[in-house]
Amino acid sequence: MKNLFNTLFLNNRFYYALAIVATLFVVGFFAPIVFEIAKVLFFILIVLTFIDILILYQTKKGIEVDRYLPERLSNGDENKISLSIKNNYPFVAHLSLIEELPYQFQKRDFIFTQIIQKKADKTIHYKLTPKERGVYLFGHINVFANSGLQLATKKYVLGTEKELKCYPSFLRLKEFDIKNFNSSTTSYGSKKVRRIGHSLEFEQIKEYVSGDDIRTLNWKATAKRNQLMVNQFVEERSQSVYAIIDKGRAMQMTFNGLSLLDYAVNATLAISNVILRKQDKAGMLSFATKLEDWVVAERRNSQMSLISEALHNIKTNFDEPDFSTLYSVVKRKITHRSLLILFTNFETIDGLNRQLPYLRALAKNHLVLVVFFKNTELDALIDAESDDIQGVYDSIIAEKFMYEKKRIVNELKKYGIQSVLTKPQDLTGDTINKYLELKSRGLF
Numbered sequence: 001m002k003n004l005f006n007t008l009f010l011n012n013r014f015y016y017a018l019a020i021v022a023t024l025f026v027v028g029f030f031a032p033i034v035f036e037i038a039k040v041l042f043f044i045l046i047v048l049t050f051i052d053i054l055i056l057y058q059t060k061k062g063i064e065v066d067r068y069l070p071e072r073l074s075n076g077d078e079n080k081i082s083l084s085i086k087n088n089y090p091f092v093a094h095l096s097l098i099e100e101l102p103y104q105f106q107k108r109d110f111i112f113t114q115i116i117q118k119k120a121d122k123t124i125h126y127k128l129t130p131k132e133r134g135v136y137l138f139g140h141i142n143v144f145a146n147s148g149l150q151l152a153t154k155k156y157v158l159g160t161e162k163e164l165k166c167y168p169s170f171l172r173l174k175e176f177d178i179k180n181f182n183s184s185t186t187s188y189g190s191k192k193v194r195r196i197g198h199s200l201e202f203e204q205i206k207e208y209v210s211g212d213d214i215r216t217l218n219w220k221a222t223a224k225r226n227q228l229m230v231n232q233f234v235e236e237r238s239q240s241v242y243a244i245i246d247k248g249r250a251m252q253m254t255f256n257g258l259s260l261l262d263y264a265v266n267a268t269l270a271i272s273n274v275i276l277r278k279q280d281k282a283g284m285l286s287f288a289t290k291l292e293d294w295v296v297a298e299r300r301n302s303q304m305s306l307i308s309e310a311l312h313n314i315k316t317n318f319d320e321p322d323f324s325t326l327y328s329v330v331k332r333k334i335t336h337r338s339l340l341i342l343f344t345n346f347e348t349i350d351g352l353n354r355q356l357p358y359l360r361a362l363a364k365n366h367l368v369l370v371v372f373f374k375n376t377e378l379d380a381l382i383d384a385e386s387d388d389i390q391g392v393y394d395s396i397i398a399e400k401f402m403y404e405k406k407r408i409v410n411e412l413k414k415y416g417i418q419s420v421l422t423k424p425q426d427l428t429g430d431t432i433n434k435y436l437e438l439k440s441r442g443l444f
Contacts, residue, residue, distance in 0.1 A: 008053065009153040011146065017045050049151045055091065056147060056154040062089045065097070065141050065158045073136060073164050074171040076258050076266055078127040083141070085124070087116040094146040100139025104132060130166045131257040133265070133312055138162050168311045169266035176270045176432055203232045239444055240297040240336060241275045241435070243268040245286040246344035247314065248321035253345070253373075255424040260373055264343035265311045267371075267428040271341065272307050274432050278439065284310060288319045291329045297338065323358040330362060339444045341369045341431065347401065352408050360415050367444040369418040371431055376423050378402055418443075 021042045028035025056062065068082040087093045097112040105128065116122050130136065141159040146152075205221050208228035221229035245251075245268060251261040268284055275282040276299060283297030284307055293310040295303075321344070330340070340362060346352045362368050378398040405421055412419045418438065422430040438444060 007155045009144070009155065010049070011150055011153055014045070014049060014151045017041075017151075021045060045151075048149055052147055052149040052152045055089075056145065056152060059089055062154070063087060063093065063095065063143050063145050063156050063158070065143060065156075067138070067141060067159050067162075069138065069162060069164060071164075072170075073128075073130050073166040074169050075130050075133050075166050075262060076169045077171040078129050079171075080125060080127055082123055082125050083112070085114065085116060085122045087118060087120050087122075089118060089145075089147070091118050091147055092116070093118075094148070094150060096144040098142040098144075100142070101128070102136035102138060104130060104134070104136060132259075132262065133166050133168065133314070136164045136166055138164065165312060167308055168262075168269040170269060170308065172266075172428070173270055173273050176274060176428060205229050206232050238279055238281050238299060239439075240281045240283065240334070240338035241271075241444075242297055242334065242338055242340050243271060243282075243284040244326070244340055244342045245284070245293075245314065246321050246342070247286050247288040247292075247316060247319075248344075249318040250321075250345040250347070250351075251343075252316060252318060255376060258424070259316070260345055260424060261314070261316055263373075263424045263427050264371075265314060267343065267431050269304075269308060269311055270428045271432050271435060273304060274435065276303060278436075280439075282307065286314050287321060287326050288317055289322050290325060294333075321355075323355040327358040327361050331365070334366070337366055337444065339367045339369065339435070339438065341371060341435070343371050345372045346405075346408050347375070348404050349407050349411065352411060356411070356415070359412070359417055363415065363417050367418065367438065369420065369434060369438070370412055371420045371422065371427070371434075372405075372408070373427070374405060374421060374423050375401060 021038055024034055024038035024041065028038050064086040066084040068084065070079055070081075073079050083097065083099075085095070085097070087095075093116050095112075095114045095116060097114065099110045099112075101107050101110050112124055112126075114122060114124065139159075139161055140157050143156040143158055145154045145156065205218055206229070208217070208230050212230050214230075216230045216232070218229045218231050245261070245264050247261060251259065251264065253260050255263070272282040272284065279299070281297035281299050282303055284293065284295045285291055286293040293314055295306050295310050334340075342359075346355075359368060359370065378401055409419050409421050418434070420430050420434050
């Protein structure tokens, strides 16, 4: 009986009918025939309501629902979720399904209205786009079942609670999966080119010719052959590439629901996949006041899993980033020349100048690529046509900030520091293209 009161609800249709009957009873005080009609209608309403309740409760598991979730959620992407509904009633069921979505989506009225034939199945699909990494808790599925009379409703609480982790955007990796990454294979019409370098990978001893580096002279071989002989080295096939993510306050700015930090996290996962396919070593780290989430650059099979887990665990804060700590730790721990892809954001040239000494110090031993963001909100101010003075002022200030970004690019270029100035939504593609450009030019 207690369960009955917790799951039974009377519909609006019942109360509308009851209101009509009550109105007829009032009119019946002045017209006796109407009073008799009201009594008959009231009796019919009560009987139909009890019949409706009876047929709803005669089948214990009248409605069954199974929820199919992915193993993990992809941040910033549409994640497909399915609900399989089975109607065990011997009549057409009118259903309202309310999903208990994770609180991060802030949706309390996520309702599906379905009509399912008797003894039939139906599957519905919907998509969710998370905007932050973390753990998402899916609750129960509340189903409100009605018969064709729709006077009473039976509530089912179905499904089980399940937690899902939201990882950086792994669903879009295929979009950036560039073919023919393996440089060791050749195809028809292409030529394999060997670049000569000064790494530790020795290839052969050869006769000295004009233009060879005299620092590679092999004196023992020279004495034996009685002519100048030099050591020849080939460029290392696996270079180390580190993605460095700034977790400071400047990276908390949001565009289209995602923070700059999350854009950088998604880009790091995608470019790490490209780096490994290019036979290079991928690593990463994050910093604010201290360095965290360190993954050493390697080419092992589990590297993508390690990077993905580290990116998932990155926590945000509003501290001012300490580039001096970044420089000291990188100098101590990354001893070989590497490509450092720094995801950060500079709004003004003064902001850059405060950190420029540390970037220049890093550039002495490594190839530094600074990736920062265009403020796309300024485009609307610049393009807006306004006749009032305030609108003109806003447009001029917006242009000034846009010009500051271009000055930052030129200032970095002056000290041999590579840079990418990109829109947040174009971050991943632009960063990958820049990496491929630097690699093809043999700069690292």
